[in-house]
Amino acid sequence: MLKELSIKNFAIIEDLTVSFTNGLTVLTGETGAGKSIIIDAIHLLAGGRGSQEFIRHGAKKAELEGMFIIDRPDHPVFSKMADVGIESDEGTIILRRDLNENGKSVCRVNGKLVTIAILREIGASIIDIHGQHETQELMDEKQHIHLLDQFAGSTLEKAKESYQSVFRTYKKLKREMASMKESEQQIAQRIDLYQFQTNEIDDASLRIGEEEELYEERKRLQNYHKIYESIANAYESLNGDSKGLDFIGSAMSELEDAATVDEQIVEHSATVSNAFYSLQDTAFSLKSSLDSMEFEPERLNEVEQRLAVLQSMKRKYGASVEDILIYREKIGEELEKLINRDERLQVDQQKIHQLEQDLEVEAEELTILRKKAATELSKAIHQQLKELYMEKATFEVHFEQRSIASLDQTGADAVSFYISTNVGEPLKPLVKIASGGELSRMMLALKSIFSKHVGVTSIIFDEVDTGVSGRVAQAIAEKIASIATHSQVLCISHLPQVAAMSDQHYLIQKEVEGNRTVTSVNQVVGEKRVEELSRMMSGAEITTATLQHAAELLSNAEERKILDK
Structure with a gap:
């Protein structure tokens, strides 16, 4: 509220x-x-x-x-x-x-x-x-079917969900078929385009992770001389005359001698020994790397060319190699559909025909349930109108059936509320009622029913x-x-x-x-309320009679509210 x-x-x-x-x-x-x-x-x-x-x-x-x-x-x-x-x-x-x-x-x-x-x-x-x-x-005819469905309740709602599930499948298949029924020239152009693109992507022999590997390799090739010089200097520092390994070897020998007479030196001796042999292995590995290193300017050109190919492919087909491969899979499926479209169209047409039959059954079920609800709604509306002193008014839910081609999410029914307020007058659409008093009562009758549902x-x-x-x-x-x-x-x-x-x-x-x-x-409360009701009855002049009448009206209203509860 x-x-x-x-x-x-x-x-x-x-x-x-x-x-x-x-x-x-x-x-x-x-x-x-x-x-x-x-x-x-x-x-x-x-x-x-x-x-x-x-x-x-x-x-x-x-x-x-x-x-x-x-x-x-x-x-x-x-x-x-x-x-x-x-x-x-x-x-x-x-x-x-x-x-x-x-x-x-x-x-x-x-x-x-x-x-x-x-x-x-x-x-x-x-x-x-x-x-x-x-x-x-209520005055919008397009909403009448939704109001009727709300009045019908859960039974119709379940039937509508079943219908809508079939309807969504039907519409999706219709869209796919419409797309496949393009002009022969357009189809031929799309086939040529997809074939060119799939061939180009396949010829590129893309591999996820390759680009990152190429960037690393290019970085090494571009810095070959710096890397070689650094490794050579490191090897010389470790294995040269009177360099790292010689000094560490001397330290290792001295500590081994000391450890023979002092057990507290044993741990230090072991640590230095392990370091010596580990550095010695590293020195041998560095020497092996130096012997195998060879400057390859041709390989650097190959890497640059391959990266250029990857950049070109990314500009055309996706932000990454993974995106390109996903696109390749997608257009491959589309290409297969286009090449085999005649067979596919025939299969889909059979599916469409079956779905249309299913839709007719589902829509008919909705119509049956709606007409049953419409009968109940009409009875309820007539009772409301009777209570509003419109006993002669007639209310009816008007149905029109749509063709399969015109079906929508609601089914095959076009629903509108019709009413006749006077005996002998034909039923007319609710939206065309003109009389202010009759319209007010009609709206209240409808509100009394639908306010419980909307x-x-x-x-x-x-x-x-x-x-x-x-x-x-x-x-x-x-x-x-x-x-x-x-x-x-x-x-x-x-x-x-x-x-x-x-x-x-x-x-x-x-x-x-x-x-x-x-x-x-x-x-407005208390006596002020009586005064206001009196003013509403008589206008500016409030008399004893109108005050008495107002008090009586208020008392009767309170009694009615108590009875209604």
Whole structure:
């Protein structure tokens, strides 16, 4: 649910913080007081379109922040946040949006900068705003099939997963076949290119690790004279007359003599003896190396040429020898497919035909399950409409079957909601309903059903009760309160019946302070609530009769809420 909303320098709101609770919260006030501004702020927090016109006059930016508490660990919003690297702290989600005077927006989710698209995706998972004239999910015909599937539940979900698995295989194979059915000229050109490239890579006889070995060998060849001179000097220092080995040999003899009479010298004598013989072996190895060393300028040229070949291959086919060999394997497979494409096409065509048959079976199963769910949905909607005094209204889920060529991830069904609000009138698409009062009731009926399935935590109604009165107004109030039993509902309303059913009531007022207009929000409780309901009934003049009526309306509403529980 939306726990707290903070608004700064937004329209006529200078600085405002409002806390919300579960259940139904109603916002009331005179026309123009700023009720819809609060909904506009929430809409922008959910990723709605914004502009610098929202910024309060004289301010450089508007700041909006909302704290949401989601108590369902499996709520889809958390997976969406995880996909973009956003962590959640014990189910708390903080959406923030700053509107700058240059028209740019800065968006954050739990402190992490995000794009407006990500903010919109996350916001849509937890907030559903519906105004009388605003197109929402229920008024988007493309969404009707998803709503029906959500209503159908887990049985259809399993069938859809099975269908989608076959559909993905089918689409992948279709793409591969389309790629193979290029023009003969293009295919011939690709075959020539791949053959040239495979031959060139094969002729190069590449070996992993060869390049590193060549660099080491080139380094030795380029420094031949320096290496030879150093080894020669080292050998002379060890094995020359009156050099290292002679002195160490003398030391070894002296210590051996001393060790015959003093056991404490034995260890030192052994250490020097080992060093002498080890250095003697090293000297012999150095002499052998000197005798075998030979300057080979031709070999240096060979190494340079081989390195040049490797560099050329890397420029063409990959950043390393390993990458080149991987590319060689890839184009080798592609070349084989192209050369044997006729046989491959024939085999794939048979696979396509089999997959099409499988898809028809899977799609038919989806259609059966959807039509069964549609029947149940229609019954539920009719019951909701009856409770809203639209007994004559007829609701129906309309199906159209698509061909195999037009299948998509959802199957073969094109689903749309149809309704007739009056006897004798034909069923028409829901999106074409024009009557404000009927539209409000229809939307509430649908919300009552789908709000249990769509997963949003905060549903916002912006004056959806416009154009109704009397018993219909009472029915709408009870229906909104019913929706609020399983989702938080924020509602802007002019109906006292709706306000009376609220769990939390805020009065929005517009005042002038220091030659500036500001909007204030105050919670209405106790006798003040009776007074506000009375004002909503009679307008500016509050009478004893309207106060009595308001108190009675409030008392009846409390009794209804107790009975509903």
